[in-house]
Every structure is written in structure tokens, then in C-alpha cells.
Amino acid sequence: MPYETITTQTDGAVTTITLNRPQALNALSSVVLDELIEAFTAYQNDDSQLCAILTGSGDRAFAAGADIKEMSEKDAADFYLQDFFAKWTSHIVEAVRKPWIAAVNGFALGGGCELAMMADFIIASDRAKFGQPEIKLGVAPGMGGSQRLTRAVGKAKAMEMCLTGRMMDAEEAERSGLVARVVPHDTLMDEARTTAATIAGMPPMAAMVNKEMVNAAYETFLGQGVLHERRLFQILTATEDKAEGMKAFIEKRDGQWKGR
Numbered sequence: 001m002p003y004e005t006i007t008t009q010t011d012g013a014v015t016t017i018t019l020n021r022p023q024a025l026n027a028l029s030s031v032v033l034d035e036l037i038e039a040f041t042a043y044q045n046d047d048s049q050l051c052a053i054l055t056g057s058g059d060r061a062f063a064a065g066a067d068i069k070e071m072s073e074k075d076a077a078d079f080y081l082q083d084f085f086a087k088w089t090s091h092i093v094e095a096v097r098k099p100w101i102a103a104v105n106g107f108a109l110g111g112g113c114e115l116a117m118m119a120d121f122i123i124a125s126d127r128a129k130f131g132q133p134e135i136k137l138g139v140a141p142g143m144g145g146s147q148r149l150t151r152a153v154g155k156a157k158a159m160e161m162c163l164t165g166r167m168m169d170a171e172e173a174e175r176s177g178l179v180a181r182v183v184p185h186d187t188l189m190d191e192a193r194t195t196a197a198t199i200a201g202m203p204p205m206a207a208m209v210n211k212e213m214v215n216a217a218y219e220t221f222l223g224q225g226v227l228h229e230r231r232l233f234q235i236l237t238a239t240e241d242k243a244e245g246m247k248a249f250i251e252k253r254d255g256q257w258k259g260r
């Protein structure tokens with residue numbers, strides 16, 4: 001079934017999901033939310049797909065936030081009763097155990113910044129701008145922005161951005177640890193696809209375990225995180241890909257992966 005507000009495309013083992021409401025700077029309406037969940041679920045369930053990229057259509061925005069026009073019609077009871085945006089955590093952050101990258105091609109504001117921060121990492125165009133300007137609308141981040149931004153860039157910058165609504169450009173975002181890499185705007189998708197193909201070429205179960213380990217550093221205290229890492233490492237040593245990877249190294253050849 002074709003989507004209304006996003007597009008999806010596969011190339012080898014890489015899925016690209018594109019937010020496609022350029023006239024509204026890819027604002028995240030409920031329809032976008034539902035379609036993204038569907039697309040990420042399809043990616044997770046397709047064994048042939050091993051890395052995904054999320055990006056925005058048009059030249060200006062990744063996503064300029066939750067859809068303000070839609071939100072302006074809702075009251076507190078609507079937000080609470082519908083548990084607005086809760087499904088993103090369960091369906092996009094927790095249920096997607098395979099890797100995915102946000103390729104941020106312009107504005108990533110409010111919910112757009114929060115969505116990008118749900119990715120395993122961000123590659124940014126040199127025109128990207130990040131911000132949590134919700135305070136200017138009389139609200140605050142509601143999809144994890146105050147928590148993930150603070151973990152990424154530290155309290156000082158996160159607090160300043162949330163309290164003033166100021167945007168961070170790509171260079172500052174890289175310097176502050178919010179993004180993995182900044183690339184020239186015109187090369188963004190090529191860079192993202194090359195990186196995704198590299199990840200897709202890794203032993204798939206090891207990719208999932210590496211993702212789970214790094215995410216554990218976000219969620220736990222150091223001692224618990226290190227224990228979690230050690231146990232997962234021990235599980236990986238029982239895989240056929242571990243035996244093959246080490247054998248291939250010793251035999252000076254590329255590994256042939258089974259994904260188990």
C-alpha cells in the first residue's frame with residue numbers, strides 16, 4: 001500500500017524512509033506517525049534488510065517538528081487519553097532492534113530533533129539546524145528531547161537550547177556530540193548510503209548486539225552497563241559468525257556471514 005506522507009525504498013540490504021511533506025517542512029502529523037511506525041515495522045520484520053536511513057524530502061527540512069496546526073486543535077485530555085507520541089518509543093525506539101541512521105538534511109526542530117535523536121546516530125548536512133523551540137509555543141519537548149539532548153550535548157547546552165529555543169548549526173552539533181559526522185549538503189545521501197551499506201555488510205546479529213550495548217550506556221549506571229555488555233559479548237562468542245569472523249581474520253580473507 002503506498003503511503004501518503006512518507007516514501008520507502010530498498011537498495012540491496014538498505015531501506016531508505018523519507019518524510020514527504022515538504023510543503024509543511026515535513027511536520028510530523030498523526031498520519032506521519034502511523035506511517036513511520038508501519039515502515040519501521042516492515043524494516044524490522046524484513047530479514048533481507050540490515051540497515052535503514054531516515055531522511056526528509058525537499059532541500060529545507062528533516063522535520064520542523066510535530067504538526068503545530070494539528071496540535072493546536074487538541075486539549076490536554078486528548079493528549080493524555082491518546083497518549084500522544086507514546087507509540088514512537090515502543091515501535092520505533094524499542095521494537096526496531098536493527099540499526100538505523102538519521103540523515104538530517106535541514107531543520108530538525110522540536111519533534112523533528114527528537115525523532116533524529118531516536119536514531120542510532122545522526123549524519124548531518126552542513127545546512128542542518130537542530131533545536132527544541134517548543135518553549136516559544138508555550139510547551140516543552142514531549143518525545144524525549146529534554147532527556148536525549150541533555151545526554152548528547154550536556155546540561156549547559158541542552159538547558160540553553162530548551163530555555164531560549166535557539167538553534168544549533170551542524171558544526172556546533174558535531175562539536176557538541178549530537179551528530180556523528182557533518183558532510184557537504186549535496187553528498188548527504190551518498191554518505192548515508194555508504195555508511196548504511198557498511199553496517200549492512202557486518203554480521204547482522206553482532207550489529208544488533210553492538211546497538212543494544214551502546215544503548216544500555218544510555219539507560220543504566222556504569223557498573224550495570226558494563227555487566228550488560230560483558231554478558232552480551234559472551235553470548236556473541238557462541239555464534240557461527242564469531243567463529244567465521246575470527247577464522248577469516250586468521251586466514252586473511254573477508255568473512256561470510258550467516259546472521260547467527
Ligand code: CO8
Pocket residue numbers: 023024025027028064065066067068069079084085107109110111112133134137140141142143
Ligand atoms: N507544524 C506545522 N506546519 C509547519 C511546521 C510545524 N511544526 N513548521 C513549518 N510548518 C509549515 C508552515 O506553517 C508553512 O506552511 P504554510 O506555507 O502553509 O504557511 C510551511 O511549513 C513553511 O514554513 P515557514 O513559512 O514558517 O518557513 P520559514 O522559512 O519562514 O521558517 C521555520 C522555517 C523556522 C522552521 C519555521 O517554519 C518554524 O519555526 N517552524 C516551527 C518549528 C517549531 O516550533 N517546531 C516545534 C513544534 S512543537 C513539537 O515538535 C512538540 C513535540 C512534542 C509533542 C509531544 C506531545 C505529547
